[in-house]
Amino acid sequence: MFAEHLSAFLTHPVTATVLLVIGIVGITLELLFFSSGLLAAAGVVGFALYFLGFYLAGFVGFGDLAVFGIGIVLLILELVVPSFGILSVLGAICLFGGVLMAAADPKQAGIMLGIALLVAIIAVAVAVKYFRHRGVWNRFILKEQLTTDKGFTASPDRAFLVGMQGTSITPLRPAGTAEIQGERVDVVTDGGFIPAGRTIVVVMVEGTRVVVREIFEQNS
Template sequence: MFAENLSAFLTHPVTATVLLLVGIIGIALELLFFSGGLLALAGVAGFALYFLGFYLAGFAGFGDLAVFGLGLVLLILELVVPSFGILSVLGAICLFGGVLMASSDPKEAALMLGIALLIAIVVIAFAIRTFKHRGVWNRFILKEQLTTDKGFTSSPDRAHLIGLTGEAITPLRPAGTAIIQGERIDVVTNGSFIPIGTSIIVVEVEGSRVVVKEMEPKLD
């Protein structure tokens, strides 16, 4: 008697639609926001109660559950091995296929599923807009701007040093330090050794790398 009452309650169109809605929203938000499994658990519970109702009514079989279970496996694989949505689409097809197959009336199930999908789309769109800073897309898009007011600094542009002269204040073996226009600058040679106190000239600048060579003595 209890099983019959439970089955009648779970398979009622309104209850079944709500369970489908919970299932779709829970799993979709888990895929989008990675809540640690809580939303996925709620989604699986919603689908599980849906299947339980039709199983108790004698309509859902193991084949239907197998198709649905395959969909869950594919969605879990999407979480572990991102496939750019391919596994998610296949998983969703299996999930919805299992839902339709388990129902006593596939047309009615399709209507319930359609209503649940429409409502779920609205809820999911609202969640994305509200929690967009926590979405899965942040794994692939660097949204933080590296500005100086946030403590980020870039390498100074030293292209203006090309052609300037200075003096090595440490041995360049080949890296070391030189004084150029009164500024201590880390420099490097093209492999040659330059002793301390030698006059040098900047011949190349690549980012923060300043390349120097020993100045040739002037001929009288």
């Protein structure tokens, strides 16, 4: 019968190992590169054919499929809600657990899984080497150069204000606004309170922080 021949082909150690490699590599690369689900689909097909072979042979039960299904759900959740790898690890444990539970001989399945993992690690390492620029880690790296020709503007250098005088427009408690050289500038005092309308002088500039001090007029 066709089902028997298909089962014998899919459960053959070489075929089963290849299917495991496809499953592991496909899902792992999907998690690393986010290929719009294409690699994940290939991985799921690989695992599905693996389970189909043992199902046709009468070894796969509902519990085996449930454990495997939970693993798939956890991996999908990792794609939607990143958990810093926690869901991926739990999903992988469920996947591998389902693979071992579904096999006729768990020991042989463990050997096939070990070989598949070794081959998968090599394949993933090669993929990462040649396609590292598309990896998920690039989402956490700022590559855009903050240059003016791309629309970015740096904070103005106000070091030239040191020593210039102005007038406090608002009370400085200690932060507020002052007018210096005809320009409204956000300033902060060097510790004291300065009412509005007082003459001030810029004593220090640290980045965007302009520090001022009140000038007290001397009575003649």
